[in-house]
Amino acid sequence: MVSKNSASASKSAPRPGGRSARIRESVFAATIELLPEQGIGNLSIRDVAERAEVAESTIYRRWGTATVLAAEAVADYAFTENPIPDTGNLEDDLRQFLRNIVAILRQTEMRRLLRIAISLDDSDTQQAAAYTAFWNSRFDAGTTIVQRAIARAEVPPGTDSLPVIETLVGAVYARTFLLKQPIDNQLFEASIHAALHVATR
């Protein structure tokens, strides 16, 4: 929930100042810097603390484990790399949102992190909470896109945004994580049209 709330907070306004926000920002930055070198399995909280110039105990108190910290830092990073587009029409919003996702999925380390997120054991409560917060925050961004389209009367009122976003991103994730093949323009266009069809039918 932490990452979800903070992602929401960062949507429209600059991060609130204050010591707590500064710690969060520098710890996430250090985590994103270290993850490509260390991988999620070997992420050292000691190294994160050193690079972020905060006490190790602060990190343990706030995030508990390296896995939770990594999941939240990646969620924050993904949010920053793919802010909610607001072009004024649904198709362009969907295009921009998916284009950013494709760019993120092109990064080897991001693919590795997301693959690990997918395989996280959901019987571990803390991991499951971090995991759910991560994906909810990603799908919430998509929800905002559809809600704006409803407000502009581009799609019927009461359109459920979740299937639209799942249709938009599902094939791209399947290509990346199941077939492990690159996204081509054909799949990109098919995904845009499929999502528009689900939104407006």
Add this chain to the structure above:
Amino acid sequence: MVSKNSASASKSAPRPGGRSARIRESVFAATIELLPEQGIGNLSIRDVAERAEVAESTIYRRWGTATVLAAEAVADYAFTENPIPDTGNLEDDLRQFLRNIVAILRQTEMRRLLRIAISLDDSDTQQAAAYTAFWNSRFDAGTTIVQRAIARAEVPPGTDSLPVIETLVGAVYARTFLLKQPIDNQLFEASIHAALHVATR
């Protein structure tokens, strides 16, 4: 490749007889029985050999590792549980194919196996080969559905089947493995209509 070829062979005809086919069948059956108890991480080739009444050395020679054996047994099982539908029209074929996938994804142990398949390390060549054979055989089944629709002139000639199948199954996999939520009728219908739209646009 073994699982792919054998899956193709089992499409239209009963398995060829012979000692080799019988070994394969009894080893796969034993593997599918043991996986829910032991999990993929602790699958014991010794136990599989005992239950299948074949020599351990035969299993090692043919499959190499428990992971490869598990991946191929699951591919074979998935194929048997979800044979390629042939109802005579594209929409009903897609419905039946997706309905079977949803039924498979409702099984906790199948979800676990597929989650592990997704997270398999593709730097391990043998694992990667088993993995690729597994998903290719699944997506090939979908390709057959689309090719039959082309033959019936339901969809334009030259329609690429892969984006159709990725659109059909992508959202369902995203709901299951990213959001970890159940598939409802709304998502099912959205997926059918999205895939038909991609096939015919």
